[in-house]
Amino acid sequence: MDIKEGIINLETGYPEKFKELKNNIFSLEFIVAERKAFLSTQKLMYKAKLKVYEDKKEVNFFEMLTDSASGFSSGSSYMDMSPGFGFKAEKTVYMSGRGREGTxxxxxxxxxxxxxxxxxxxxxxxxxxxxxxxxxxxxxxxxSERNL
Known part of the structure; x- marks a missing residue:
C-alpha cells in the first residue's frame, strides 16, 4: 500500500474520509456542528486539504473552520436598513497552521x-x-490553501 491509499483509508474518527481530487490533492470536509432555528440555519464546517509530493517525499496540509449562516432576517437590527423580512447569508473562515492552535x-x-x-x-x-x-x-x- 502506498501513501495515497493510506490517506484514502486513514481512519479519522469522524464521519468522512479523505477523497482524492486531482494532482495528488486530497480533501476532507464535514459539518462539526449545526444549529437550526425558525427559518434559519447555522453550520460550523471543518475542511482539510493535503497534497502529496512524491518526488520530494513531502505532504503539505491545510485546514480551516468555516462558520456559515443563512435564513430570513426580520430587519429588526438598527444596522439592517431593510424594513421587514429579507434573506441573509454570512460566512466566516478561521484557519490554523503551525503555532496557531490557540486561535x-x-x-x-x-x-x-x-x-x-x-x-x-x-x-x-x-x-x-x-x-x-x-x-x-x-x-x-x-x-494558505494556495500554498499546497
Whole structure:
C-alpha cells in the first residue's frame, strides 16, 4: 500500500474520509456542528486539504473552520436598513497552521457559545502527520490553501 491509499483509508474518527481530487490533492470536509432555528440555519464546517509530493517525499496540509449562516432576517437590527423580512447569508473562515492552535481553541470556545459540539481539531492533523512519518514523508502545515 502506498501513501495515497493510506490517506484514502486513514481512519479519522469522524464521519468522512479523505477523497482524492486531482494532482495528488486530497480533501476532507464535514459539518462539526449545526444549529437550526425558525427559518434559519447555522453550520460550523471543518475542511482539510493535503497534497502529496512524491518526488520530494513531502505532504503539505491545510485546514480551516468555516462558520456559515443563512435564513430570513426580520430587519429588526438598527444596522439592517431593510424594513421587514429579507434573506441573509454570512460566512466566516478561521484557519490554523503551525503555532496557531490557540486561535482554533479560542474560536472553539467562541463557537461553543453558539453550538453544542465536541471537536478535537488536532486529531486529523496528527493522524496525517503520523501517516506521513510512517511512509518516510516530511509533513508541513501551510497557512494558505494556495500554498499546497
Amino acid at each position: 482554533i481553541v479560542e474560536q472553539s470556545i467562541l463557537f461553543g457559545k453558539k453550538y453544542q459540539y465536541s471537536f478535537d481539531y488536532d486529531k486529523i492533523r496528527k493522524s496525517v502527520e503520523g501517516l506521513a512519518s510512517n511512509y518516510g514523508y516530511k509533513f508541513s502545515v501551510v497557512l
